Amino acid sequence: MQVVCLQEEAFYALFDKVIEHVESKRKDKPDKWIDGEEAMFHLKIKSTTTLQKLRDEGKIRFSQPQKKVILYDRDSINEYIEAHVRETF
Template identity: 50%
Template sequence: MDVIVIESKAFFALIDQVVEKLEPSKKQLDKWIDGAEAMKILHITSKSTLQKMRDNGEIEYSKVNERTILYNRFSIEEYIESKKFKTF
């Protein structure tokens, strides 16, 4: 049996590094996502609902070409935040 001994300071620094690698951050997430991922984040199943949100200017999008539309992940998150209710 092998025993590894390290100082507590080094141990906690190692733990911090592991947590940092495991936590998703906005820097690691793609800014532009496809419709399927946008619908998943919004918890909707209808493409027409996604189109209505796009047409009403509720979420940002980019039309890359005639058939490809990408959605701004952060504008979707902002939309969800704008719909929250404060509890008493």
């Protein structure tokens, strides 16, 4: 068995590189743009009409890359939910 000694700075530099490499290879990063079904799931709503109302009123961001394809910004949905938080007593 071999023992490798590193200076503290070199160890942390190596450690940072390993973390950077692992994070770049992660496959489970959530997508920025999600479809309507997933948006309704996160908002805990069941009606597409409610989702359209939120979109039409400008409460959540969306993109329409094609005529029948509407994608929603995950961050804006999270911001919308956070904006309606009620603090406890």
